[in-house]
Amino acid sequence: MALTGAGVSAESGIPTFRGADGLWKKYRAEDLATPEAFEADPRLVWEWYDWRRQIIAKAKPNPAHLALAECPRLTLITQNVDGLHDLAGSRDVLKVHGDIWIRRCIACGHEETDRIAPLPVLPPLCTRCGAIQRPGVVWFGEGLPAYEWMRASQAAEGADVFLVIGTSAQVYPAAGLVPLARRSGAKIVEVNVARSEVSSRVDVFLEGPAGEILPQLLL
Ligand code: OAD
Numbered sequence: 001m002a003l004t005g006a007g008v009s010a011e012s013g014i015p016t017f018r019g020a021d022g023l024w025k026k027y028r029a030e031d032l033a034t035p036e037a038f039e040a041d042p043r044l045v046w047e048w049y050d051w052r053r054q055i056i057a058k059a060k061p062n063p064a065h066l067a068l069a070e071c072p073r074l075t076l077i078t079q080n081v082d083g084l085h086d087l088a089g090s091r092d093v094l095k096v097h098g099d100i101w102i103r104r105c106i107a108c109g110h111e112e113t114d115r116i117a118p119l120p121v122l123p124p125l126c127t128r129c130g131a132i133q134r135p136g137v138v139w140f141g142e143g144l145p146a147y148e149w150m151r152a153s154q155a156a157e158g159a160d161v162f163l164v165i166g167t168s169a170q171v172y173p174a175a176g177l178v179p180l181a182r183r184s185g186a187k188i189v190e191v192n193v194a195r196s197e198v199s200s201r202v203d204v205f206l207e208g209p210a211g212e213i214l215p216q217l218l219l
Contacts, residue, residue: 077152
């Protein structure tokens, strides 16, 4: 199995969250990525997501996404909302933090998926009931999608080898998959340009860009 984070999309030109140029260096998560922030100012929150959608819309999968898509019998879990694993051809990607291309109605729950960026109206409105839509992502303080999380946990318990790619492994519960897999007997192989929270507890640490290392490792 593999767990990917923002670092796997860095070489596609999508900013990470915690590096030197990370989004959380410039923006406060409390103002933009919580249910309370959305309730206080849905337009502001949507402006930020719309800006990110515009960056992501221009991005293409890089050799790291493509190498993972070529790998048979791999359960792919991602914390990324950018959809680049799908574009690379990976099937059945477990998106534990949601998908930035989904808009979900806060009243009736109806979901719409498209790649429109920028959106013509902010906040966007539900085509069924007219209420405000929210981004289909997981915010701080919210639970992870139940089905994806169940499958991710099962994969961690059954994995022989667990690739941890381009994540700072600081955000739980996703980061908890690493110790869960380790306790269940998996060998942990980390790919990252820098040491992370889990690097001292992995079996193999491969230092370098995912787009260079994964094709060598997997293809
Ligand atoms: P972070 O921004 O916390 O970490 C990105 C990681 O990628 C760092 O460890 C970098 O060293 C590494 N990295 C950068 N470029 C790389 C490259 N080319 N190849 C390999 N590694 C590289 O991103 P995440 O760990 O994904 O959550 O963050 C986890 C969650 O925090 C995100 O899903 C998001 C954020 O708040 C939500 O939005 C709920």
